[in-house]
Amino acid sequence: MDGTVRLRETTAGDAASTAAIYAPYVRDTLISFETEPPAAAEMSRRIASVGERYPWLLAEQGGQVLGYAYAGEHRSRAAYRWDVDVAVYLAAAVHRRGIGRRLYQALFGMLRLQGYINAYAGISLPNAASVGLHQSLGFAPVGIYRKVGYKHGAWHDVGWWALNLQAPPAVPAEPLPYPQLDRAVLRALLETA
Numbered sequence: 001m002d003g004t005v006r007l008r009e010t011t012a013g014d015a016a017s018t019a020a021i022y023a024p025y026v027r028d029t030l031i032s033f034e035t036e037p038p039a040a041a042e043m044s045r046r047i048a049s050v051g052e053r054y055p056w057l058l059a060e061q062g063g064q065v066l067g068y069a070y071a072g073e074h075r076s077r078a079a080y081r082w083d084v085d086v087a088v089y090l091a092a093a094v095h096r097r098g099i100g101r102r103l104y105q106a107l108f109g110m111l112r113l114q115g116y117i118n119a120y121a122g123i124s125l126p127n128a129a130s131v132g133l134h135q136s137l138g139f140a141p142v143g144i145y146r147k148v149g150y151k152h153g154a155w156h157d158v159g160w161w162a163l164n165l166q167a168p169p170a171v172p173a174e175p176l177p178y179p180q181l182d183r184a185v186l187r188a189l190l191e192t193a
Contacts, residue, residue, distance in 0.1 A: 003061070005099060007106050007190040010056040010068055015044035017065035018058065021091050030124040030156050033149045053177050054084060055110040057190070059099045066094045069103035071111055074120055082117040082172055088133075100133055106193035108137075108165060110186060115175040117168045124149070125157040139163045 010018065023037035038046070050056045056070035067090035074083035086107060088100045111119060121139060123130045139161035147155035
């Protein structure tokens, strides 16, 4: 396998690989509050839906998908439209290799270009690795929803972390839909992350 880890945009053709990475998080951990791993067809639908407005990126090495990161709507009310929720998922074999950091850095660059102001991450607790990653990237804790999710026979907390992507302008422009970003600029962001 080629040793270079490359970042690129996720396509519908990556649905099976992303579903395979996500399934253990759903099935075996509290990291995701989903209870049934989504099939490839559902992941394809999610990739297409997210891609209409937000980036969804993946890391691969020698054609093998190692992980992915994406942004999505923070809340549906109009005043929140400059805010996004973000998530990153990695194959178990590649944790602590800097791949999640690279994915997030590229994602945040794209979100800034789109005009987003804040990114939020919900982390099921306890999860020291995810808390450490997010805080190392500048996220600050904003609160904890206590006993908000029931999974694997118990109630669990979710902590929320916030990252200011850029200074909020007095009168913000509408965020650009992801497909409208300059493709050459996006390629450069992916190559330098």
